[in-house]
Amino acid sequence: MAAETLKDRKNGAVPKDTSAAGAEPSADRTVRKNVAGPSEGALLAKSMLMFAALVAALAGVVALALQHDPKTKAAVVDFFPEEVVIAVEDATGLSLLTRGGFKRESKSVYSQDTKREPSVQFTVHFNGDGLSEGLSKSSADYPGLDALIRDACLALPEILSKVTNGDEKAAVQVCEPELGAKLFTDRGRRVLSFFDIEDGQRTYVVPQGLNFVWPLAKVGSVWHPDSVESPVPGKPIALRQLSMSPRVFTVENFMSPDEMDAILEHNRELLKPSEVGFAGWRDKTRTSSTAWDFHSWAARKVQKRSFDLLGMEFQSDMADAVQVLRYNLTEWYKPHTDWFAEKAYDGHDPKVNNGTNRFATVFLYLTDVEEGGHTVFPLSKTHEGYNGEQLVKPGTERTAGYIAQSDAEWVCNTSSTALRSEPKAGNAVLFYSQEADGSLDKLSLHGGCPVIKGTKYSANVWIWNRPKPRKDQAKDGKPANSNGIEMRFHNARGEAVELFWDDGSDKGVFQVVLGPGEYSPMTTYHGHSFFARVKGGTERIFSFTANDKDKGKEKIATIN
Ligand SMILES: O=C(O)CCC(=O)C(=O)O
Numbered sequence: 023m024a025a026e027t028l029k030d031r032k033n034g035a036v037p038k039d040t041s042a043a044g045a046e047p048s049a050d051r052t053v054r055k056n057v058a059g060p061s062e063g064a065l066l067a068k069s070m071l072m073f074a075a076l077v078a079a080l081a082g083v084v085a086l087a088l089q090h091d092p093k094t095k096a097a098v099v100d101f102f103p104e105e106v107v108i109a110v111e112d113a114t115g116l117s118l119l120t121r122g123g124f125k126r127e128s129k130s131v132y133s134q135d136t137k138r139e140p141s142v143q144f145t146v147h148f149n150g151d152g153l154s155e156g157l158s159k160s161s162a163d164y165p166g167l168d169a170l171i172r173d174a175c176l177a178l179p180e181i182l183s184k185v186t187n188g189d190e191k192a193a194v195q196v197c198e199p200e201l202g203a204k205l206f207t208d209r210g211r212r213v214l215s216f217f218d219i220e221d222g223q224r225t226y227v228v229p230q231g232l233n234f235v236w237p238l239a240k241v242g243s244v245w246h247p248d249s250v251e252s253p254v255p256g257k258p259i260a261l262r263q264l265s266m267s268p269r270v271f272t273v274e275n276f277m278s279p280d281e282m283d284a285i286l287e288h289n290r291e292l293l294k295p296s297e298v299g300f301a302g303w304r305d306k307t308r309t310s311s312t313a314w315d316f317h318s319w320a321a322r323k324v325q326k327r328s329f330d331l332l333g334m335e336f337q338s339d340m341a342d343a344v345q346v347l348r349y350n351l352t353e354w355y356k357p358h359t360d361w362f363a364e365k366a367y368d369g370h371d372p373k374v375n376n377g378t379n380r381f382a383t384v385f386l387y388l389t390d391v392e393e394g395g396h397t398v399f400p401l402s403k404t405h406e407g408y409n410g411e412q413l414v415k416p417g418t419e420r421t422a423g424y425i426a427q428s429d430a431e432w433v434c435n436t437s438s439t440a441l442r443s444e445p446k447a448g449n450a451v452l453f454y455s456q457e458a459d460g461s462l463d464k465l466s467l468h469g470g471c472p473v474i475k476g477t478k479y480s481a482n483v484w485i486w487n488r489p490k491p492r493k494d495q496a497k498d499g500k501p502a503n504s505n506g507i508e509m510r511f512h513n514a515r516g517e518a519v520e521l522f523w524d525d526g527s528d529k530g531v532f533q534v535v536l537g538p539g540e541y542s543p544m545t546t547y548h549g550h551s552f553f554a555r556v557k558g559g560t561e562r563i564f565s566f567t568a569n570d571k572d573k574g575k576e577k578i579a580t581i582n
């Protein structure tokens with residue numbers, strides 16, 4: 023079975039070639055102006071654009087300008103292809119005067135002129151952990167940032183051992199900045215030198231192999247990330263924490279009206295029922311319509327902004343195409359996880375052998391919805407307004423991606439206290455499919471509640487923790503969409519069943535849980551066999567082998 027089969031089932035139509043991403047948008051060139059006064063920074067940035075060589079001269083100019091005070095000296099202390107930092111040394115030591123230019127990509131390098139960095143006090147916490155006290159550090163105690171990162175990372179052995187599954191050798195490696203251990207501020211800025219840290223700030227160490235996740239504060243807290251620029255002047259992007267577990271945030275002011283219009287314009291005519299292959303038939307777990315947007319400038323721009331939001335470098339092979347959705351009246355998407363639990367490709371577990379899976383979803387609200395259409399998180403018990411009620415049947419959370427129909431209906435019901443994120447044009451909801459240590463988060467179960475009034479347009483930006491598996495890594499070696507057999511399994515029994523791909527082993531390869539009456543679409547190939555068991559049972563109650571003669575037909579395999 024190909025990896026795409028699972029995408030088909032979970033998320034609708036699968037594009038033929040996810041690498042066919044089209045023209046890259048022009049890079050979001052962000053002038054960093056948090057340190058310098060805006061006018062100095064902007065001026066400097068302009069100068070640099072014209073002549074990089076001017077940089078050195080500029081430092082001289084600044085130095086000259088300051089000559090009236092004999093105690094001050096200026097020097098270029100940090101020079102990247104796209105950024106310059108000029109520091110002024112005065113009686114109190116080195117203090118930063120100005121910084122301008124564009125995002126840098128290289129590692130921190132220190133000045134040739136002066137190796138001194140500012141002396142700052144700050145705390146270091148582990149990735150994602152906004153709740154502990156953290157380790158108190160002073161830049162003055164370290165010869166450089168790398169030494170600090172290594173030391174702070176290794177000083178958190180208990181958390182570290184979760185990341186490395188207790189492997190001490192691995193712990194030394196994942197804490198090594200040369201190999202990729204990083205430090206971030208509590209505003210999502212990658213720390214490349216001590217200049218990036220403000221006195222008293224919290225910072226987060228991210229071991230090699232992991233990505234930064236937004237640390238948890240108090241539910242209801244709001245902050246403005248440094249990692250991303252607002253597309254709407256005067257309306258800064260704000261992160262509002264909705265839940266601790268799963269890790270969910272509203273992202274306010276994430277898109278401009280022009281961007282939303284452009285995405286809608288580009289995709290309106292392309293929307294098709296979310297499950298492909300069978301004209302006129304809709305899987306009842308997902309009734310929306312879908313279009314995959316590889317090309318529109320706006321989708322690419324918002325996708326890139328989503329990487330910025332997450333503090334990650336944009337990499338096209340770490341994202342799916344933007345998936346645009348339309349929900350008409352009563353349409354919905356039953357709760358599910360966005361990550362792939364099934365072993366459709368080698369290495370679906372991010373914690374094993376550099377595995378990769380979906381890491382985070384930035385779910386875009388492209389229109390307001392008059393009523394309904396909320397994104398619901400049925401397993402959250404850490405949000406405002408939750409009253410302790412039993413939202414889903416006990417045990418559901420042990421079966422990733424499964425929820426009983428009646429529970430799904432209940433959590434969308436306005437009288438339940440489940441966490442629901444309101445669809446509001448221009449906003450997004452950010453949630454993580456993985457925990458800060460790289461494990462898949464079963465509690466990230468979520469769905470789109472039925473639209474009660476109006477139409478909901480929205481879109482998924484999916485970001486993976488590492489480059490996605492190549493199609494030829496699918497378990498059966500068959501590349502995607504290689505002329506497979508499109509079919510559906512139907513559970514006609516009154517109890518939930520588990521479907522397995524028969525790989526010849528006793529256990530088989532788990533595919534999906536089918537509740538009573540449920541269907542699951544599947545792309546498979548001639549000769550491939552499947553079997554089913556009653557959920558939790560051991561006996562095989564059904565078997566099926568795909569046959570090429572079923573190609574192009576509405577093949578349904580009924581489990582009864
Ligand atoms: O429509 C929503 O609010 C959520 C949709 C969703 O979870 C998905 O498309 O994967």
Ligand SMILES: [Fe+2]
Binds near residue numbers: 358359468469
């Ligand atoms: Fe989803």
